[in-house]
Amino acid sequence: MNRSDTFVDKGNVASITTPPVANPRPYFPSSFAVTESAAGLERIFDDGVSVCIWRRPADIAVDAYLDKAMPAFGLERTARISIADPRFDELLGGFHGSPDPSGIVFELGGLVDLFASLTSADSIGVRLFCGNTRPCPRFHVDRIGLRMVCTWRGPGTEWIEHGAVNRHFLGGGANRPPDERSGLLLPGAQIHQMRPFDIGVFKGELWPTNGNRGAVHRSPWLPPLAPPRVMVTLDEL
DSSP: OOGGGTBOOGGGSOEEEOOOOSSOOOOOSOOEEEESSSGGGGGGGSTTOOEEEEOOOOOHHHHHHHHHHOOSSOEEEEEEEESSSOOOHHHHTTOOSOOOOHHHHHHHHHHHHHHHHHHOOSEEEEEEEEESSOSSOSOBOOSSSEEEEEEEESOOOEEEOGGGBOGGGSSOOTTSOOTTTSSOBOTTOEEEEOOTTOEEEEEOTTSTTOTTOOOEEEOOOOOTTOOOEEEEEEEEO
16 A cells, blocks of 8 residues: 555644744644545554544435434443444444434444454444533543544544643643643644544554553534534444
C-alpha cells in the first residue's frame, strides 16, 4: 500500500481555532493522521501518532435502522463480544420497533473485525451509547491501550494535538473553569472533531511508550433539545 495515496490533507479536518496571537508558538509534529481507507488506520502504530481517523460516508442501512428504532429515552449498553462468535442482541435490545437489524449488525460486525485486526484481541468490549448527555464533558486522557470510536448520530468526539495543550490542566473537579478558559488550550490551539460515521482509533496512556501522550479528547457540546447522540466505542479485552 502506498501511504501517500491513503491520507488526505489535514486541512480537511473539522476544527475550531482559538484566537490568533501576535507571536504564535511553534507547533509540535502532528500527532494525528487522517485516512480514506480502513488500511490507513495502521498509522496509529506510528511513533508520535495518538489519533487516527478514517473518513467514510454515512451508511444508509444504519441510518434507516436508527430512523425506525431510535429509543425515546437514553440508554447505555455494554457487551463482551467474542471474535469467534460475535452476537449483538444484548447491545441492540434497547432499540424499539421491529425494523430489519441486518444493516446495523453488519456495521457492528465490521467494527469488531476491524478493531480485532488492529489489536489481535480474542474478544472486544463494546459500549453503545444513545442520549443527550455528555459522558466526558472535559478534555481528558484514558488509561487504556487502544480504543475505537464511531458516532452514528449527532456531533462526533473532539480531540486536540499533543503540542496544543498544557497537560497540567487536564482533569480537575467540577469547579474548574471551562476547558477554553482553564489554561489547557495553548494559543492557536485547534479543537478537532470527528464527523458522523468517521472511525477513530485513539491511543491511551497505557499504550507502550505512550506515557503522558495519551490522546486528549472529550464528548462534544450538545445544544438544548438536540436529538440523541448515538455512538459506539470498542476496547480490547
